[in-house]
Amino acid sequence: MSWQDQWKKWSNFHQLDESLKKQLTTMEQDKAQLEDAFYQSLTFGTGGMRGELGPGTNRMNIYTIRKAVEGLANYIEKHVDQAKTRGVVIAYDSRYMSKEFAIESARVLGQHQIQAYVFESLRPTPLLSFAVRYLQTAAGIMITASHNPPEYNGFKVYNEDGGQIPPKEAEAIIEEVNRVEDELQIDVQPQDEIEADGLLKWVGNDIDEAYLKELQSIQKTNVNEQHSHPLKIVFTPLHGTAYDLVVRGLKQTGFERLEIVDEQAKPDPEFSTVSSPNPEEHQAFEMAMKQGKEIDADILIGTDPDADRLGVAVKDGDGSYQVLTGNQLGTLLLDYTLAHMNETDRQNGKVIKTIVTTEMGRAVAEHYGVETIDTLTGFKFIGEKMKQFESTEDHFLFGYEESYGYLIGDFVRDKDAVQCAIAACEMADYWKRQGKTLKQALTSLYEKHGYYLEKMKSLTLKGINGAEQIAKIMNNIREYPFETLANQKVFAVEDYASSQRLYTQSKNKETIQLPKENVVKFLLEDEGWVCFRPSGTEPKMKSYFGVKTNDQAKSESFIQQIQEEVEQRMEEVLGEQV
Structure with missing residues (x-):
């Protein structure tokens, strides 16, 4: 019709x-x-x-x-x-x-x-x-x-x-x-x-009680509220569903110095205090940051409306707060989780991440002798892999994606901001007792594994015309693939729609052992990469960028150059400023 x-x-x-x-x-x-x-x-x-x-x-x-x-x-x-x-x-x-x-x-x-x-x-x-x-x-x-x-x-x-x-x-x-x-x-x-x-x-409430009991199983260290400087937390549920379980989970774990952003505590379908109820966007933390400065909070935590995504802001050196990226928080949680496991628990354990998530996680996992498995974007693929482990000797240790989704305990099979909010506070408490902020802990990881840096460009293209524009971009990228980016040669092109990885110099091809998906990824010679993917839930064209160097300034320059060249290409394809 x-x-x-x-x-x-x-x-x-x-x-x-x-x-x-x-x-x-x-x-x-x-x-x-x-x-x-x-x-x-x-x-x-x-x-x-x-x-x-x-x-x-x-x-x-x-x-x-x-x-x-x-x-x-x-x-x-x-x-x-x-x-x-x-x-x-x-x-x-x-x-x-x-x-x-x-x-x-x-x-x-x-x-x-x-x-x-x-x-x-x-x-x-x-x-x-x-x-x-x-x-x-x-x-x-x-x-x-x-x-x-x-x-x-x-x-x-x-x-x-x-x-x-x-x-x-x-x-x-x-x-x-x-x-x-x-x-x-x-x-x-x-x-x-x-x-x-x-x-x-x-x-x-029976299911709430059972869930809270399971939360105790993922705790790695004891929270000591009696030490001289207990952790101070500010939490905002951004008008969504997380308030009760996060507060009860934190209290259960031993955290008492908890303040709530009251204006954002009650459910509100208009999300009236934010332009977007998304902890990925820094504006969502404005109220929490103001409150955090008033009490000198160590960590700010925010959950999206359905509480599957978690954002965290930590103390910066100048007294302000820095919102961690999903890649940064995921890497910190991964390192903390693996560091507090013994070798037996890590044996045959697997870390699962998506193809657009930082490669730093792979480096951290390798440091602990743990293999990392890649999946397509979407936590359903991580959950599917967890199910497969039940019939093998492998077992799940940690899963995450760059878009602020993480999972530690396998009693849930989707990203879980509730359990990871408690875990992030436990981790912050641990590092505080070691004399470090979470930002300092992150810097230590960069110094150990390299300065990995990632960005994502999201282009909203609504309606029928938008769908046509997204298809136009993907077709152009396939028909005229990048040969270089930021003066680095592309050594391989992965097209997940055809399940093929093409090595540009030898012209050899490999089969990608993942489901087919409308995604194209370019791998650069110097550990950089770019990935293009239409969103599956929103009218958006997403471009992901990742680099690694031995110096923060080099990584920032490298990724900025890649992003500028990609955005210029987008403008040429669409014939307009994007």
Whole structure:
């Protein structure tokens, strides 16, 4: 059907939700807005289904949610043992319509006689992953759009292992979703009926308590609040879901000198105190930094709305605070984790990172005799690899990605800002007792392993035209690959869409043993690299850069030159300033 036909179908549907009907009437004067709302159906990307709220097949609303759950229900009935009785656990964050979407999901599952466990109130994404494993459900659903703007929401599916669905499962679920011909005609059960029939069970604090108990298993050193200078912490949940579990986890670990950014403590779907609720962006720490200076805090921690991403700011030498990059914090946590394991625990242990995450992690792991495994971007691939370890002698030690996602304890199978917030504070406390700040500890790692530096350029290109521009960039890069960057020769080109690594001098080719993905990576002679990847969850074209030298100034100059040359190429391709 054309977008016009889809629009008319929705407009003529006499049972259309009243609020969506009003929005649709308002949109009728804006053809471009209507087209964008109906020109395609929301699909699963690297993190599930995510989009703007509103009427339309390309929007998040009760009908697109019903369609996704209908496909999921049909999938688990066919492919997961005892799916109906094991059921599906559902959690949701602080966004507009999150709880409503959770209940709609339960109503669709109820029509299939599939048990639904829904949290009584908002919970973090990692707790949903834990809950799938704890309750041994057939699947999990998380209603969240992570750190996207307020007008977004999303739908993430977790498999019976508690991990985000990997590509093969996603393809099968998408196939089931696509078989649903009309999202407006999906049968659902009334909420009161599925509650009365026991098909909707509300989940309370039992899972929280079980999760907090597991947190104790990843503690490496004892926190000593009695020493002369105990650690002082400022925490902001950025209007999201992390407040309760992070505060309880820190208190449980022994931290008492904890202050909360009160203005950002309460859930708020508008995220009214920040331009973006993303701990990757330094503006999200402005309030925490002000409060930190007032009490001379040692560490500032911030979590995104669904608490799967963690940002940390540490004392700089001039009394201000520096926000660590995801690569820096991940490397510090990795070093701390491995350093406090004995050789037996490290034996056959593996570190997992993504192809756009710093190579410094590999150097740190090698220092402790531990192998690092690369995956494609997206924590679902790390979770998938963890599952594979269960049938081998290998075991998981640490996983992380540059976009502020880390995991230490394998009782969760997705990135977990809650457990890593506690771990980061424990690490800061340890280094403080050694007379070092976290920044000084990081400098020591650079001096030992080399000055690794990474950057990422994100270019937002929305709508139909944006998708065409992203395709244009990727096609151009493949057709006219870089031969040099920053006066360094490209010695290999990795094209993950064709699963081939081409060595430019010998013209030899190797097969890349990873799933196919629309990603191209250039490897430079002097340990530099550049990677191009369209985002799977947002309308963005992402360019990643990485370098290593023996000097900080050299690394900064090297990566700046690479970035300038890449941005110039982007401008030439798009014919405009980017």
